[in-house]
Amino acid sequence: MDDRVDVGYDTSPESAAAVRWAATQAAGRGWALDVVHVWGFAGRDGGGAGESWLGREVQSQVRAVAEEGAVLAAEAAPGVDARPVVLHGPPARVLVDRAEDARLVVVGRRGAGLVAALVGSVATGVLHRARCPVAVVPAAARPGSAREPVLVGFDGSAGAFRALEAGCEQAAHLGTGVVVVTAWTAAAEASRAAYWALGYPSRSPAEVALDEAERVLERARSWAASRRDVEVAFDLAEGRPAQALVRRSRHAGLLVVGTRGRGGLAGLVLGSTSRPVVQRAECPVLVTRGPEAVPEPRAPRPARAAATA
Structure with a gap:
């Protein structure tokens, strides 16, 4: 297990609160903090933005989001080892996979999506599937x-x-x-x-x-x-x-x-x-998490045997 906290950041007020809270957790224990912004499509170079001038501009803006989150972390907990990380794919799945060897994964209660819900889809997905402890931070969390x-x-x-x-x-x-x-x-x-x-x-x-x-x-x-x-x-x-x-x-x-x-x-x-x-x-x-708290992945269905003449 790495001495690391992973926190999702997408510019929403909830994710900003999550970054600040995660930064104090990591700094107080001498752990690293990875500020993770998930965007684009998994398995595609640059998240599918392409290598044109416009594609490079999009990738630069995406990287700037993760870097912005790292700056927020440094302001909240000076001296924290905050590292901006950009990954591609479905946000909840990416955060869960990446946090497999982390001490803690932190998410905001809601993200920057258009649909308002009590708990956003990313937070819900991480809560249901992560194997490490999960912290959910509301925007109104008091520093x-x-x-x-x-x-x-x-x-x-x-x-x-x-x-x-x-x-x-x-x-x-x-x-x-x-x-x-x-x-x-x-x-x-x-x-x-x-x-x-x-x-x-x-x-x-x-x-x-x-x-x-x-x-x-x-x-x-x-x-x-x-x-x-x-x-x-x-x-x-x-x-x-x-x-x-x-x-x-x-x-x-x-x-x-x-x-x-x-x-x-x-x-x-x-x-x-x-x-x-x-x-x-x-x-x-x-x-908190125990080994039995996360369901095992479902085994794939066996393929049906084709009928032979």
């Missing part, structure tokens, strides 16, 4: 928010433990604390009243849901007890997990969530909590 706490969503799963570890590492590096949030709600249990009355005749859905959330949070406390380098606080939040995390992201410098791994649709690696969190959080969101 001075690094000292605010790191927020970690925790539900007791393997992905949540990876998120907790990554959150503690980020907080130790930034010199701030961690707030671990476990959300609970009795809504789902209350909707099955007949089952509930039979299984828990003397307890309300809210009581059981809260007890379970406390048990989950206790697992986080036990794990965090060994961390002497960072202060960890714990918060039980009533409500849906995504809503609770988004609400608290207003006062966080970074929000860390895990992925749910394989299950359901193979290409949909973001779970029901992490997806809306990435879409709506008011701070950068770091989505």
Whole structure:
């Protein structure tokens, strides 16, 4: 693995915010930063611009975009080793392939495309397929928010433990604390009243849901007890997990969530909590990765044997 952060840049405000955030990450750890602008067609010299005078002008302008991103990075984190990179092909696929051996890949929540969406197609593609951690940065990310706490969503799963570890590492590096949030709600249990009355005749859905959330949070406390380098606080939040995390992201410098791994649709690696969190959080969101979080490529269909006379 290279000590390198890859960040996509396309001149949009979101990608500029991503470059600035990635620059501080890379500079603080002594890692290199590659500012990647993806344009044109893969497999074609110059991205298909050609070698005419006009083609060379187009290529020069494309290179200028990557160089502009590197300048932004240097302004945000003086001394960072920011390198402009131009590549050709579908942006999400190119960024995923290139980040195969990177420490982190960073993208803006939306790009410079004409269609406005909560999360752009590039960010979505990178989130679904990258094998390294992915950070998604909104345009409104505040440069001075690094000292605010790191927020970690925790539900007791393997992905949540990876998120907790990554959150503690980020907080130790930034010199701030961690707030671990476990959300609970009795809504789902209350909707099955007949089952509930039979299984828990003397307890309300809210009581059981809260007890379970406390048990989950206790697992986080036990794990965090060994961390002497960072202060960890714990918060039980009533409500849906995504809503609770988004609400608290207003006062966080970074929000860390895990992925749910394989299950359901193979290409949909973001779970029901992490997806809306990435879409709506008011701070950068770091989505951690485990080896099982990215679906394996589908094997090609075997060709049908031709009929012979």
